[in-house]
Amino acid sequence: xxxxxxxxxxxxxxxxxxxxxxxxxxxxxxxxxxxxxxxxxxxxxxxxxxxxxxxxxxxxxxxxxxxxxxxxxxxxxxxxxxxxxxxxxxxxxxxxxxxxxxxxxxxxxxxxxxxxxxxxxxxxxxxxxxxxxxxxxxxxxxxxxxxxxxxxxxxxxxxxxxxxxxxxxxxxxxxxxxxxxxxxxxxxxxxxxxxxxxxxxxxxxxxxxxxxxxxxxxxxxxxxxxxxxxxxxxxxxxxxxxxxxxxxxxxxxxxxxxxxxxxxxxxxxxxxxxxxxxxxxxxxxxxxxxxxxxxxxxxx
Numbered sequence: 001x002x003x004x005x006x007x008x009x010x011x012x013x014x015x016x017x018x019x020x021x022x023x024x025x026x027x028x029x030x031x032x033x034x035x036x037x038x039x040x041x042x043x044x045x046x047x048x049x050x051x052x053x054x055x056x057x058x059x060x061x062x063x064x065x066x067x068x069x070x071x072x073x074x075x076x077x078x079x080x081x082x083x084x085x086x087x088x089x090x091x092x093x094x095x096x097x098x099x100x101x102x103x104x105x106x107x108x109x110x111x112x113x114x115x116x117x118x119x120x121x122x123x124x125x126x127x128x129x130x131x132x133x134x135x136x137x138x139x140x141x142x143x144x145x146x147x148x149x150x151x152x153x154x155x156x157x158x159x160x161x162x163x164x165x166x167x168x169x170x171x172x173x174x175x176x177x178x179x180x181x182x183x184x185x186x187x188x189x190x191x192x193x194x195x196x197x198x199x200x201x202x203x204x205x206x207x208x209x210x211x212x213x214x215x216x217x218x219x220x221x222x223x224x225x226x227x228x229x230x231x232x233x234x235x236x237x238x239x240x241x242x243x244x245x246x247x248x249x250x251x252x253x254x255x256x257x258x259x260x261x262x263x264x265x266x267x268x269x270x271x272x273x274x275x276x277x278x279x280x281x282x283x284x285x286x287x288x289x290x291x292x293x294x295x296x297x298x299x300x
Contacts, residue, residue, distance in 0.1 A: 016294040017256075018234040020046055020287055021054040021077065021221045021247070024067065025203065026240040027260050028055075028283045035068035042284030043072055050297035054224060056081075056217045058203050058243045060117050060156065060173075063089045079117050080201060080243050081220030082172035082211050093223060094119050095215045096170040101198060105174065106163040108190060112183065115175040116166050121158045123166045128159045134177075174210040203241030217243065218250035236290065238275075238283045239263070245270045258286065 022028040030036050043064075046053045054075040055064060062085050064074040073087035084093040102116070113134060116123040124131060178184045187208060191200050201216060202209040217239070225235050236256045239248050240263035248270040251257040259271035260278050268274050276282030 023239040079173040216246035218247035
């Protein structure tokens with residue numbers, strides 16, 4: 001369907017897809033949560049054709065280098081849309097949480113090992129050893145899910161932080177995984193009482209991913225497109241998880257949002273279409289099919 005729309009659009013002399021934006025885990029990345037030649041080739045082809053390619057993730061990252069894109073000039077929408085970085089890693093947009101909320105969270109839940117994401121680092125009250133132990137949970141599924149929330153780059157993490165040290169930074173997002181059902185219920189109730197100012201939109205139901213109200217991947221991708229002078233109808237987005245729903249819904253009326261086969265039901269309902277699984281490289285193959293159908297932007 002996208003190829004048909006693209007061909008008709010081109011025949012009318014319209015501008016074609018100018019920005020691809022894709023979630024990572026369960027979407028663009030392979031089942032091992034890493035890039036490979038097929039993925040890199042599609043991203044490189046999109047950029048070489050004169051288009052923009054943006055990562056849209058709940059993870060914290062300042063560039064595509066951390067996931068194997070090397071020097072490819074990709075934009076990064078991260079922390080569920082709370083941060084937007086340009087092709088050179090420069091900070092373009094930041095949507096911090098209210099500091100009074102962060103202070104109250106720290107005070108109310110002193111034993112929970114939250115990840116407090118700032119504009120340049122992730123701060124935690126945990127020690128370095130505790131953080132490593134958390135990421136090396138005995139359950140394989142938990143390890144994969146935690147990998148999708150954070151980054152293993154040592155220079156990103158700042159451990160052993162006091163509440164005062166954390167509050168000295170602009171915090172844009174808070175992550176955590178809680179195994180204790182009582183603590184999980186308490187935190188859920190705490191967030192529900194503050195639903196007018198914060199939202200929890202995790203990509204996996206076992207997690208908490210807290211940002212300010214109105215902060216989501218869809219709003220951030222729309223902002224990025226606007227800053228690049230790209231109309232919404234020339235944006236294509238891909239996702240699979242709960243934190244992709246707002247992005248998929250925002251662009252669905254234009255027929256340009258796609259959920260992968262393994263996506264959660266909310267994501268599938270929000271998307272304009274469902275494509276194949278990340279196991280068979282559905283997203284990079286779909287990107288390539290659009291490029292083949294539309295032809296290059298360069299030189300048009």
